[in-house]
Amino acid sequence: xxxxxxxxxxxxxxxxxxxxxxxxxxxxxxxxxxxxxxxxxxxxxxxxxxxxxxxxxxxxxxxxxxxxxxxxxxxxxxxxxxxxxxxxxxxxxxxxxxxxxxxxxxxxx
Amino acid sequence: xxxxxxxxxxxxxxxxxxxxxxxxxxxxxxxxxxxxxxxxxxxxxxxxxxxxxxxxxxxxxxxxxxxxxxxxxxxxxxxxxxxxxxxxxxxxxxxxxxxxxxxxxxxxxxxxxxxxxxxxxxxxxxxxxxxxxxxxxxxxxxxxxxxxxxxxxxxxxxxxxxxxxxxxxxxxxxxxxxxxxxxxxxxxxxxxxxxxxxxxxxxxx
Numbered sequence: 536x537x538x539x540x541x542x543x544x545x546x547x548x549x550x551x552x553x554x555x556x557x558x559x560x561x562x563x564x565x566x567x568x569x570x571x572x573x574x575x576x577x578x579x580x581x582x583x584x585x586x587x588x589x590x591x592x593x594x595x596x597x598x599x600x601x602x603x604x605x606x607x608x609x610x611x612x613x614x615x616x617x618x619x620x621x622x623x624x625x626x627x628x629x630x631x632x633x634x635x636x637x638x639x640x641x642x643x644x
Numbered sequence: 645x646x647x648x649x650x651x652x653x654x655x656x657x658x659x660x661x662x663x664x665x666x667x668x669x670x671x672x673x674x675x676x677x678x679x680x681x682x683x684x685x686x687x688x689x690x691x692x693x694x695x696x697x698x699x700x701x702x703x704x705x706x707x708x709x710x711x712x713x714x715x716x717x718x719x720x721x722x723x724x725x726x727x728x729x730x731x732x733x734x735x736x737x738x739x740x741x742x743x744x745x746x747x748x749x750x751x752x753x754x755x756x757x758x759x760x761x762x763x764x765x766x767x768x769x770x771x772x773x774x775x776x777x778x779x780x781x782x783x784x785x786x787x788x789x790x791x792x793x794x795x796x797x798x799x800x801x802x803x804x805x806x807x808x809x810x811x812x813x814x815x816x817x818x819x820x821x822x823x824x825x826x827x828x829x830x831x832x833x834x835x836x837x838x839x840x841x842x843x844x845x846x847x848x849x
Contacts, residue, residue, distance in 0.1 A: 543734075546727045553720045561713055564704060564848050574849055581844035585837050592723050592833040594826075602662045602670075605677050613684025617691050624696030631698070 544591045556584050665823070672827045676834045679797075683838050686793060687845055690786045701778035707766065707787070709847050715758050716843050722751030723836045726829045733825055736818045741825065742809050748832060749805035752798050759795050763788075787846060794842055797835050804828055 560580050563573055590596040595606055663669040694700050729744035766787075773788050775781040808821075808828045815821045 543731055546724055550720060550724045554717065557716055560844065560848055561709065577844050577849050581840055584840045588833055588837045592727055593830055599662055602673060605673055609677050609680035609684045612681055613688045616685060616688035620689060620692030621695060624692045628696040628698060
């Protein structure tokens with residue numbers, strides 16, 4: 536029905552959460568942490584922001600659970616794809632490094 | 645059954661179990677899920693190439709994040725103006741709804757302008773689609789592909805929003821356009837959501 540409305544969440548609160556999380560993201564890249572920790576933190580923060588946008592701005596929280604499945608499927612596919620690509624990428628990288636080492640080694644003598 | 649009733653039932657034959665109030669909303673969600681797979685594939689392949697590259701440049705050192713952080717903030721603001729447009733329409737105020745739709749479109753237009761400026765600056769510095777002075781050539785390829793794909797979505801969104809201002813204007817009863825504006829909002833928030841991911845993966849990490 537065209538007139539059906541959702542219960543409106545506090546949009547300004549969501550806005551401030553998103554703004555604060557963005558500031559934290561920028562602070563994290565300058566923090567004295569190792570690269571893996573920074574990457575994990577940034578992924579978690581981005582996911583947190585995405586969830587806030589989907590749940591409140593896109594009203595997913597007030598929709599049926601099955602629609603949530605429609606929304607989450609692309610994320611699962613993309614995550615799976617990263618793990619599918621990595622072995623191949625590492626194999627190529629290993630071969631390339633091997634070739635580079637073989638090429639540069641004689642030049643040192 | 646009157647002819648008008650049969651036409652109406654031909655448009656919306658039954659309720660959808662996923663989004664009971666609107667078929668259009670379900671259509672937009674399915675479109676967005678498909679589009680998200682498109683972006684997901686681009687970002688996943690970016691991650692795969694990046695993780696296995698020996699000479700990938702440091703994005704935030706090369707690209708600079710001051711402008712893009714401001715662009716991120718702008719897009720978050722435009723999401724807020726979008727929900728405000730829907731909120732005002734729900735309260736029956738079409739002129740406020742149109743005003744906030746205009747602010748949302750304006751935010752999108754400024755975002756695309758900033759992106760155009762950023763691209764031309766980086767191109768002058770030597771970042772090209774097939775090479776760059778800092779390392780792996782795929783760095784430029786993936787940067788232009790992903791940010792360009794997103795920029796096209798924002799451009800499409802601005803056109804969509806401007807057409808919705810007209811749509812709301814042409815329908816005197818606010819309830820007649822509520823559903824359509826809500827669906828527009830879904831698209832716009834999705835563009836914001838994708839930028840959150842792009843900003844993190846392409847600029848910060």
